[in-house]
Amino acid sequence: MSELLQLEALGSSGPYRTRNRLTISDLTGTPVAELSLVPRLFVQRSLAALHLAHTVPADERARVIAQAGQAFATGIIGGLSIEEYQHIVSRVSGMPISVVRTATEAITHSAAEAYRSAVRARPHGSVHDWRDPLTRRGDAVWTRRARVLAVHAPGNEPAVHTQWLEALALGYRVAVRPSQREPFTPHRLITALREAGFGTGHVVLLPTDHSVADDIIRAADRAMVYGGQQVVNKYGNDNTVLSQGPGRSKILLTDDDWQPHLDTIVDSVSALGGMACINATAVFVEGDPTPVAEAIAERLAAIPSLPPDDDKAVLPTQPLAVAKATERYLLDHAGNATAHLGGDGIVDDLGDGSAVMRPAVFQVDRSDAPQTGIELAFPCVWVAPWSRAEDIQPLKNTLVLTVINGDEALIDRLVDEPTISNVYIGDHPTHWMRPGIPHDGYLAEFLMRTKAMIRD
Amino acid sequence: MDQVPDPEELIEAAIQWHFDPRTGSRFWLERARTLDFDPRRDVRTFADLRLFPNVANELRDIRVEDLIPTGYGPKADVVGVFESGGTTGAPKRVVLLADWMNCLMTHQMQVMDERGDPRDVDWLSLGPSGPHLFGEIATWQARLRGGMKFSIDMDPRWVKKCLRDGRTEEADRYAEHLIDQGVFVLETQDIGIMMTTPPLLERIARRDELVSLINEKLQLIIWGGAQMDADTRDLFRTEIFPEVRLCGTYGSTMILGTATERTGLTENDPMIFDPFSPYISFSVVDPVTGEDVAYGERGQVVMNHISKSMLLPNNLERDVATRIQPLPRQLGDSVADVTPVAVFENEAVIEGVY
Numbered sequence: 001m002s003e004l005l006q007l008e009a010l011g012s013s014g015p016y017r018t019r020n021r022l023t024i025s026d027l028t029g030t031p032v033a034e035l036s037l038v039p040r041l042f043v044q045r046s047l048a049a050l051h052l053a054h055t056v057p058a059d060e061r062a063r064v065i066a067q068a069g070q071a072f073a074t075g076i077i078g079g080l081s082i083e084e085y086q087h088i089v090s091r092v093s094g095m096p097i098s099v100v101r102t103a104t105e106a107i108t109h110s111a112a113e114a115y116r117s118a119v120r121a122r123p124h125g126s127v128h129d130w131r132d133p134l135t136r137r138g139d140a141v142w143t144r145r146a147r148v149l150a151v152h153a154p155g156n157e158p159a160v161h162t163q164w165l166e167a168l169a170l171g172y173r174v175a176v177r178p179s180q181r182e183p184f185t186p187h188r189l190i191t192a193l194r195e196a197g198f199g200t201g202h203v204v205l206l207p208t209d210h211s212v213a214d215d216i217i218r219a220a221d222r223a224m225v226y227g228g229q230q231v232v233n234k235y236g237n238d239n240t241v242l243s244q245g246p247g248r249s250k251i252l253l254t255d256d257d258w259q260p261h262l263d264t265i266v267d268s269v270s271a272l273g274g275m276a277c278i279n280a281t282a283v284f285v286e287g288d289p290t291p292v293a294e295a296i297a298e299r300l301a302a303i304p305s306l307p308p309d310d311d312k313a314v315l316p317t318q319p320l321a322v323a324k325a326t327e328r329y330l331l332d333h334a335g336n337a338t339a340h341l342g343g344d345g346i347v348d349d350l351g352d353g354s355a356v357m358r359p360a361v362f363q364v365d366r367s368d369a370p371q372t373g374i375e376l377a378f379p380c381v382w383v384a385p386w387s388r389a390e391d392i393q394p395l396k397n398t399l400v401l402t403v404i405n406g407d408e409a410l411i412d413r414l415v416d417e418p419t420i421s422n423v424y425i426g427d428h429p430t431h432w433m434r435p436g437i438p439h440d441g442y443l444a445e446f447l448m449r450t451k452a453m454i455r456d
Numbered sequence: 457m458d459q460v461p462d463p464e465e466l467i468e469a470a471i472q473w474h475f476d477p478r479t480g481s482r483f484w485l486e487r488a489r490t491l492d493f494d495p496r497r498d499v500r501t502f503a504d505l506r507l508f509p510n511v512a513n514e515l516r517d518i519r520v521e522d523l524i525p526t527g528y529g530p531k532a533d534v535v536g537v538f539e540s541g542g543t544t545g546a547p548k549r550v551v552l553l554a555d556w557m558n559c560l561m562t563h564q565m566q567v568m569d570e571r572g573d574p575r576d577v578d579w580l581s582l583g584p585s586g587p588h589l590f591g592e593i594a595t596w597q598a599r600l601r602g603g604m605k606f607s608i609d610m611d612p613r614w615v616k617k618c619l620r621d622g623r624t625e626e627a628d629r630y631a632e633h634l635i636d637q638g639v640f641v642l643e644t645q646d647i648g649i650m651m652t653t654p655p656l657l658e659r660i661a662r663r664d665e666l667v668s669l670i671n672e673k674l675q676l677i678i679w680g681g682a683q684m685d686a687d688t689r690d691l692f693r694t695e696i697f698p699e700v701r702l703c704g705t706y707g708s709t710m711i712l713g714t715a716t717e718r719t720g721l722t723e724n725d726p727m728i729f730d731p732f733s734p735y736i737s738f739s740v741v742d743p744v745t746g747e748d749v750a751y752g753e754r755g756q757v758v759m760n761h762i763s764k765s766m767l768l769p770n771n772l773e774r775d776v777a778t779r780i781q782p783l784p785r786q787l788g789d790s791v792a793d794v795t796p797v798a799v800f801e802n803e804a805v806i807e808g809v810y
Contacts, residue, residue: 018687039688041658045695048662218624 005033005079005088007187010194010205011042012049018042022180022207026091027308027319027354033088035183040212046204047219050148050173053201058128060197061169062115068189068196069111069165073104077188077195085188090308093155093182094317094354095273097309103158107189110162113435118166121442126450140450146221146240148173149447152213153186154226154244155179156275156377161189162435164224166443168193174203177216183207217241222447242446246375247277247399249430252386254286254405259295261404261427266299268402268430270359273316274379278400278431282372284386293363293383297340300359300379305348307356315356316378323347323355326376330360337362337371337382346378367394392417399440400430463734463787464501466762471499474767479527483518484767487511502737502787505760505769506746512710512771515548523551525765539587540709541612547587552712553765556735560713561596563732568601571703571719574675576602577648582638582656583681585609589709590681594651603648606641610634610656612681631659635666642669649676654684661696671699680705680714683775683794686727693723704729706794710771711736711761718790726792728780735763737788740779741772748789749779757791 004023008015018036026032038046056064073082080088086104090097110117122128126140135141149172151164161176168174178186183205190205206216217223223241225231232245251265258265268280285292306313318326327347334343342360349355357378364371364384372382372394386394392413395401401414402424414423421440424432433439461469474480475488475495488495493507515523524532533554539547579598585591585607598605618627635656641647650670652660657679660666670677677700684692684704692702706729707714713736715729731738740755741748749755757775761768777791 020685020687039685039691041661041688041691041696044658044662045691214624 007033007035007183009036009038010190012046012201027094027317028352035207037207037209040215043206043215049201053173055171064197065114066112068192069108071192073108077191089184094308096313099272106159110435114165114169117436118169118444120436121444130453135453138454141453143451145449148220150216150220150223151176152225153178155182158185161185176205178207249278249280249400250398251280251283251402256287264427264429269381270379271431275316275377280430281375282382284384286386289383289385293340293361297361301341305356317354317356320355323357337364402430466734470762471495479525481525482522508769510771516546520549520551538589556763556765567716574648578603578646579605580641580647580650581607582652583610584612608637651678653681654679674700676701678703690723710768711759728790728792730790734787738791739788751779754778
């Protein structure tokens with residue numbers, strides 16, 4: 001027990017081990033690490049240091065972030081090799097190890113591209129630097145809206161941490177409050193950033209308990225907060241907080257010719273262990289949804305149950321109690337939906353205290369059935385009928401919408417709809433992402449502004 | 457009262473006094489009728505105090521005259537009426553009599569002398585006065601140590617109300633307003649000792665100039681009225697106020713006093729509070745079974761006040777603490793690392809992927 005891995009807070013004067021530590025256990029309940037939880041006073045002082053720090057020049061920022069991304073995937077950081085890190089994340093979060101490996105590569109790639117990705121959001125009608133000769137005759141300079149960004153990070157997917165790298169690339173100082181479920185990724189990333197050359201006063205890791213969480217947001221200029229609908233409700237009206245709520249990503253199939261696209265549909269539901277906001281939660285079918293639901297169910301049913309650190313694992317694993325609670329929630333809320341898969345339960349007990357979450361496919365009889373908004377952290381999809389008469393109403397409030405065989409008029413309407421963040425046409429799964437392509441708008445829209453300048 | 461009595465003798469004498477129709481308070485004499493035991497026959501030891509029901513809630517609406525033992529006669533020397541914070545509805549009220557205050561102060565002066573606390577310096581109380589005991593204790597301590605007491609009043613109920621209603625900004629502004637006023641005193645007067653609360657101390661820590669002034673001027677900061685964890689204590693000691701001694705107190709209106717942070721604790725020790733035994737005593741219990749937890753384990757704090765002036769046994773507080781071995785001859789246990797009863801992060805949230 002005394003040999004537990006120590007995840008210290010990464011404060012503005014270096015790593016900091018507290019007495020108040022949270023034991024992080026793997027899926028079977030075996031303790032893996034201790035996370036130092038910092039008190040309010042430490043949060044306060046760390047944020048004060050971030051406010052005082054001077055911005056690192058852009059060239060240096062871009063170089064250091066890229067270098068840290070390399071080290072993240074190759075180096076020994078905090079005593080852990082990349083393989084050890086990936087294994088722990090998989091054993092703690094239940095995410096299939098292959099997904100963790102892919103996420104690791106995505107972090108390296110995104111770090112290399114962080115600056116390029118971030119500045120792609122710069123308006124055409126602006127320049128990077130006030131020294132640009134264009135400002136002599138009057139132009140706009142692209143500048144930071146503020147200085148310090150707080151991030152309440154999630155623990156569902158390591159690659160979500162690439163988002164705040166862009167803020168760092170833009171010259172923000174960043175305070176990350178890690179998830180208590182999976183603090184390993186931001187700990188490794190911030191340690192790598194510091195080893196690559198970022199000052200301790202520029203990026204900090206502040207694990208806290210719930211009572212101090214809001215203090216981090218209040219002490220920062222801007223904040224990104226990941227969470228469920230309650231987070232969206234809490235911060236929705238605060239324009240200094242960017243809330244990242246449920247994705248409720250969807251697929252729309254507009255004619256009978258869906259069979260060639262089955263791979264895309266199944267992949268959208270089950271890639272990334274079905275744990276991401278960019279996994280499809282609902283499939284809307286013009287015509288008869290039953291054969292679609294049956295086909296998805298048949299494909300998903302064939303996926304084997306394997307522990308998460310098995311190379312071939314595809315499905316997520318959770319502690320048995322969590323898996324059972326999720327199963328109960330699903331079955332309690334399925335209502336009159338027809339089960340094509342998972343109607344008798346989704347828990348596959350591995351016998352070691354953990355359980356694989358088997359896929360679920362349910363069919364509802366109306367496009368406005370409330371079940372289509374139920375997003376759970378495993379491959380779980382609601383198949384619903386859709387007709388042109390209903391127009392785009394059922395497709396609103398969506399992070400990613402993949403449209404198969406849509407016509408131009410319909411696509412016009414979807415692209416125009418403010419509550420749909422991303423529209424993919426054709427064989428592109430909902431989880432398609434690339435550095436430099438916005439995830440939910442460019443982050444820089446939230447972090448940057450233009451300023452008029454004219455000079456002699 | 458200078459002589460600290462033997463614990464069991466105190467319990468015996470106090471029970472006889474409070475339940476004798478000639479000396480007991482109207483409150484206890486009436487309450488005794490509905491007890492399913494006879495205190496004068498059945499209560500002799502510390503363990504027997506558990507027979508009593510927790511009567512703290514009844515102090516919300518009792519006439520305070522009925523709390524004074526009739527043995528004091530019609531002209532009891534009353535220092536004041538004091539009220540709880542009011543976190544859980546209407547406040548609880550107690551009467552503090554002069555003989556108890558003198559007894560408490562004699563003890564506290566001894567503690568302060570043993571700690572080497574300064575005499576003949578002025579005090580600043582930056583915290584609740586009004587119906588709360590916090591400011592009154594500072595008043596007496598300052599006077600007995602030869603200092604003048606300056607006071608900035610804080611209404612903790614208003615702060616709690618703001619926070620409960622989600623008006624954090626208003627609570628922030630109020631707290632900053634209090635500190636602004638404290639700055640005028642600290643800048644101009646010969647303050648050597650400041651009494652305040654941990655949340656105010658955390659806010660003070662944000663003001664670099666004020667922190668420097670306090671390091672230059674103050675010899676001692678006494679904090680109380682809310683809890684501080686050991687990690688925070690260390691930051692205060694090592695990074696923020698390295699030039700000032702910090703001493704914590706842990707009290708409750710329901711014990712008419714405070715327990716004092718044990719002196720000589722190192723950074724590796726838990727933050728231990730020793731009560732003024734035998735008048736004030738603590739247990740640490742499992743909230744479900746009501747049994748004592750083992751030493752070193754966490755449990756909910758039970759407080760007892762036993763004096764001639766008042767009997768308030770078996771009061772389960774809303775605090776969690778580690779049970780610590782008592783000092784020699786102490787009644788009950790000491791407590792460490794006190795926190796409010798935990799509010800668990802909602803782990804049952806299932807929907808959504810974050």
